[in-house]
Amino acid sequence: MTARADLPLPEGEEKRRVVRGLFDAISGRYDLVNRVMTLGMDMGWRRRAVRELRLPGRSLVLDLACGTGDLCRELQRGGYLAVGFDFSHGMLAEATTTAPLVEADVLRLPLRHANADGVTCGFALRNVVDLASFFDEIARVIRPGGRIALLDASRPDNSMLRAGHGFYFSRVVPVIGGLLSNPTAYAYLPRSMAYLPPAEEMLEMLRTAGFADAMRLQLSGGITQLLVGTRM
């Protein structure tokens, strides 16, 4: 993993290489750091994402950028058939889910058109090289009437919460991540928030991709956002 905290954020093929290397490097302690730095709230956010799918039992749901499989497990608990996709071999090797996992780039899924009933994605929107292409790829593989629930970090609207969260995310998270795992990686992760477009822009991209009713839910005071929608 070669992203230095003082360098500009990588783009294009370099971003893809850096992101994959980063998650390979932190995979062993990824779950532990997540639980500690979110004070365990991350599991509740994933449960909420699964609830918002509102699909019939045994629907096929693709968890894109599945990492170590936390969302796959929640999907299975919710009665869905889950399949995970991720391009980090290290993250997949640490996975603790019985769902089938596929090593693949989520921008080029090895799937037929309109194959899935639903798609989830946890905390990876800012990691893909081209977000609009990612939304197009989701729209390609999901059937009409299928549902999406996409999570990522966010900044609270309330100015006090925003300041506190900004301090925690940019100052405390790198220290926790550095102590428990990899200092370079956890210095990069807060910076990667700069990749995430404003909420209205992401909603517009989703509507253009084919999710006309796309909407955004703010979780835990706005530190996490959940984009949901239906494939038209």
Ligand SMILES: C[S@@+](CC[C@H](N)C(=O)[O-])C[C@H]1O[C@@H](n2cnc3c(N)ncnc32)[C@H](O)[C@@H]1O
């Ligand atoms: C922050 S982790 C999230 C993992 C998991 N979804 C969760 O909720 O904990 C981001 C994941 O996105 C994966 N990822 C990023 N870009 C990807 C891409 N283009 N194709 C496949 N996986 C990707 C990384 O390998 C990493 O496992």
